[in-house]
Amino acid sequence: MSDQTGGASATARPRSQPVAVGLVVAVGLVIAVVITALTSQGPTRPGAPHAVPSVGPLPDPTGAPTASAAGHSTTASTQPAPLNTSAGLAPGQRLSGVAGIGTAAATAFGAWRGRPVDVVVDYTGTKTWDGVTQLRREGLLDRGLPSSVHRVFSVPLIPSDDHATLAAGAAGDYDQHFRDLAKELVDGGQSNATVRLGWEMTGNWFAWSGAQHPDQWVGAYQKAVTAMRSVPGAAFTFDWTVALGFANPEPMYPGDAYVDLIGADNYDASFAANYAPTDHEQVWAGILSQSWGLDWLAKFASQHRKRISMGEWGVSNRQDGHGGGDDPYFIEQMHSWFASHDVAYEAYFESTDASVQATFAIDSGHFPQAAERYKQLFGGGTPAATTTTPQQVQPSS
Numbered sequence: 001m002s003d004q005t006g007g008a009s010a011t012a013r014p015r016s017q018p019v020a021v022g023l024v025v026a027v028g029l030v031i032a033v034v035i036t037a038l039t040s041q042g043p044t045r046p047g048a049p050h051a052v053p054s055v056g057p058l059p060d061p062t063g064a065p066t067a068s069a070a071g072h073s074t075t076a077s078t079q080p081a082p083l084n085t086s087a088g089l090a091p092g093q094r095l096s097g098v099a100g101i102g103t104a105a106a107t108a109f110g111a112w113r114g115r116p117v118d119v120v121v122d123y124t125g126t127k128t129w130d131g132v133t134q135l136r137r138e139g140l141l142d143r144g145l146p147s148s149v150h151r152v153f154s155v156p157l158i159p160s161d162d163h164a165t166l167a168a169g170a171a172g173d174y175d176q177h178f179r180d181l182a183k184e185l186v187d188g189g190q191s192n193a194t195v196r197l198g199w200e201m202t203g204n205w206f207a208w209s210g211a212q213h214p215d216q217w218v219g220a221y222q223k224a225v226t227a228m229r230s231v232p233g234a235a236f237t238f239d240w241t242v243a244l245g246f247a248n249p250e251p252m253y254p255g256d257a258y259v260d261l262i263g264a265d266n267y268d269a270s271f272a273a274n275y276a277p278t279d280h281e282q283v284w285a286g287i288l289s290q291s292w293g294l295d296w297l298a299k300f301a302s303q304h305r306k307r308i309s310m311g312e313w314g315v316s317n318r319q320d321g322h323g324g325g326d327d328p329y330f331i332e333q334m335h336s337w338f339a340s341h342d343v344a345y346e347a348y349f350e351s352t353d354a355s356v357q358a359t360f361a362i363d364s365g366h367f368p369q370a371a372e373r374y375k376q377l378f379g380g381g382t383p384a385a386t387t388t389t390p391q392q393v394q395p396s397s
Contacts, residue, residue, distance in 0.1 A: 086147065086148055086149055086150040086151070086192070087148075087150075087192075088150060088192040088235075088237070089150065089194065089237055089261075089307075089344050089345065091307075093344075094338065094343050094344065094345065094346070095118035095119040095150055095344065095345035095346070096115070096117070096118050096119070096345070096346055096347075096378055097117035097118050097119035097120055097121070097149070097150075097345065097346075097347045097348075098110075098117050098119075098120060098121070098347055098348050098350050099120070099121035099122075099152075099311060099312050099347040099348065099349045099350065099351070100121070100123075100312070100349045100350055100351030100360075101350045101351055102120075102122065102142075103120055103122070103142045103144060103145050104142070104144065105350075106120045106145065106149070107144075107145070107146075109350055109363075112363055112375075112379075113374065113375050113378060113379030113380070114375055114379035114380025114381055115378065115379045115380045116146065116148075116149075117149060118148070118149065118150060118345070119149065119150045119151075119152060119345045119347055120145065120149055120150075120151060120152065120347070121152040121153075121154060121196070121311050121312065121347040122140055122151065122152065122153055122154065123153075123154045124138070124140065124153060124154065124155050124156065124181075125138060125159070126156045126159060126160055126206075126207070127159055127160050127161040127162075128159050128161055128162050129159055129162055129164075129174075129177045131159065132155060132156055132159055132177065132181060133177055133180040133181045133184060134184070135153075135181070135184045135185065135188060136184060136188060140153070141184070141185075141188035141189070141190065150193075150194065150345065151190055151193045151194070152193065152194040152195075152196060152239070152311060152345070152347070153185070153190075153193055153194070153195055153196065154196040154199050154311070155181065155195055155196065155197050155198070155199075156198065156206070156207065156208055157169060157197060157198030157201070157208035157217070157220050157221060157224060158174070158207055158208050158220065159207065160206075160207035164207070165216075166208065166210070166213055166216035166217050166219075166220045167213070167216050169216070169219070169220025169223060169224065170215075170216050170218075170219025170220045170222075170223060171219075171223075172223050174220075174223070174224070175223055175224075175226075175227040176227075178223075178224045178227040178228050179227045179228065179230065179231055181228065182227070182228040182229075182230075182231035182234050182236070183231050185234075185236070186231055186232070186233040186234055191233045191234060191235050191236070192235045192236065192237075193236055193237075194236065194237045194238075194239050194260075194261070194309075194345075195228070195236050195237070195238050195239065196239045196241050196263070196309075196311050197221060197224055197225065197238055197239070197240075198210070198217065198220075198221055198224075199239075199241040199265070199311065200241060200242065200243040200265055201217055201242070201243075201249075201252055202242045202243045202246040202247040202248075202249050202252070202292070203243040203246045203247075204246075204247075205355065208220075210247075210251075210252040211246070211247035214251035214252045215251075217252050218251075218252060218253070218254045218255075221240075221252075221254045221258065222254050222255070222258050225238055225254070225258045226258075237260040237261060238258065238259055238260050238261070239259075239260065239261040239263050239309050239311065240253065240254070240259045240261065240262055240263065241263040241264060241265060241309065241311055242263070242264050242265075242292065242297075243264070243265055244264045244265070244266050244287065244290070244292060244293050244294065244297070245287075245290045245291065245292055245293055246292070247292075248291075248292060249292055249300075250300070253304075256304055256305075256306070259304070259306060260306070260307075261306060261307055261308065261309040261344055262297070262300060262301040262304060262306040262307075262308060262309070263297075263308060263309030263310060263311055264294070264297050264308075264309075264310060265310070265311060265312035265313065265349075266287065266294065266310060266312075266313045266334075267312075267313065267314055267315075267316050267323075267349075267360070268280075268283065268314070268315045268316050268323065268324035268327050268330040269283075269316050269318060269322050269323050269324060270282075270283045270286060270322060270324070271322055272286060277321065277322050277323060277324050277325075278324060278325055278327075280324060280327050280329040280330060281329070283324055283330075284329065284330065284333050294337065298341055301342075307342050307343070307344040308341055308342060308343045308344065309343065309344050309345055309346070310334075310338070310343060310345070310346040310347070311345075311346075311347055312347065312349040313334060313346060313347070313348060313349060314348050314349040314350070314360040314362065315327050315330055315331070315360065315362060315367050315370045316358050316359070316360050317358060317359045317360075317366045317367070318356060318357070318358040319356075319357040319358065320356070320357070323358060325366075325367070326366065326367045326368060326369050326370050327367070327369075327370055328369045328370045328372070328373035330370070331370050331373045331374050331377060332373060332377065334346075335377040335378065348362060348374070348378070350362060350363070362374055
C-alpha cells in the first residue's frame with residue numbers, strides 16, 4: 001500500500017558546511033523531498049478506484065465468528081447476502097422428501113430410508129400474523145440442511161386468532177404481512193422457495209377454508225401472491241394445494257397467472273360405507289375415481305399445463321378406525337402414480353396429527369410392511385419385482 005501521509009524523514013545538516021550554505025542546502029532538500037513525495041504516486045486515471053483498507057474475509061452466512069487476516073475473531077455486523085438453499089424446481093425432475101418433522105429430523109429420515117431427502121415441507125404459525133411472518137424467530141430459516149435440499153413453506157392465507165377474514169384479504173388489507181413474509185424468506189436465503197399458500201382450502205378445518213366463499217378466497221390468494229412477488233429478489237413458486245375428495249376446488253382456482261404448481265394432500269384412509277378402510281384395492285380405486293380425486297387432479301393440472309405436487313401423503317393409523325393401517329399396497333400405488341405423472345415434488349408426512357388422533361410416521365413401528373416397501377421404492381433399497389397383493393381384512397365389530 002502506498003504511503004498516504006506524504007511525509008518525509010528529517011535530513012541531517014552536513015557538519016562540514018557553513019551555516020548559511022547549510023540553510024540553503026537544507027531548504028532545497030526539503031523542497032525536493034516534498035515534490036518527490038507528492039509526485040511519487042503518479043497521475044490518477046479518471047475513474048480509478050481509491051485505495052481502501054482491507055476488510056478481511058466476508059462473514060459466514062450462519063453468523064458465526066470468522067478469522068480475520070490478522071488471526072483475530074470477528075462477528076458479522078450485517079446480514080450476509082441471500083443465498084438460495086437449492087437450485088429450485090427443475091422441469092423433468094421429481095424431488096422426494098419429507099413433511100411435518102422440520103429440518104433437523106429430515107436428515108435422519110433420509111438416513112433411515114437410505115436416500116437423502118431432496119425437499120422438506122415446513123409450516124409457519126397459523127394463529128397470528130407474527131407466527132405467519134416471523135420465520136427467523138420461529139426457527140424456520142435453519143441452514144443446517146445440505147444446500148441441495150429444496151424448501152417448501154405451508155403458509156395460511158389468514159391466521160385463526162387475529163380476527164382476520166378472507167374478505168379483508170381480498171381487499172388487500174393484509175398485503176404488508178405477505179410482503180414481510182417474502183422479505184423474511186429472501187433475506188433468509190429462501191428466495192426460490194415453494195409456498196403452499198392457503199393449503200387444503202377445500203376442507204373445513206382451517207380458518208382459511210374457501211368452501212363457503214370461494215370468490216373471497218380467490219381474491220385473498222391473488223393479493224397475497226402479488227404482494228410476495230413485489231419484494232425484490234423474490235423468485236417463489238406458488239403451490240395451489242387441495243384436500244382430495246372434499247369441496248369442489250375449481251371455484252377456488254385463482255388463475256394460471258397466480259399458480260405454478262397444482263397439488264393435493266393424500267392419505268390412506270376411507271369413510272366409505274360399503275367397504276372397509278383396510279380393503280386396500282377398493283380404497284385406492286376410490287382415491288383415484290372419487291369426485292375431485294387423483295384422476296381429477298391429473299386432468300385439471302394437464303388442462304392448465306401445470307406440474308403436480310404432493311406436499312403431504314402417507315399411510316395412516318387413525319383412532320377413529322378410518323385409516324388403512326399397515327398398507328404396502330398404498331405405497332406401491334403412490335410410487336407408480338408419481339412415476340406416471342409430471343410430479344415436481346412429493347413429501348411423506350412423517351408425523352402425528354393430534355386433531356384426528358392419528359399416526360402417519362412410517363418408521364413408528366405401526367407400519368412394518370409399508371415401511372419396508374417405502375424404503376425399497378423411495379430409499380436406497382432394491383425394489384422387488386412383484387406387486388403386493390392386498391389382504392382382505394374384515395372390519396372389527
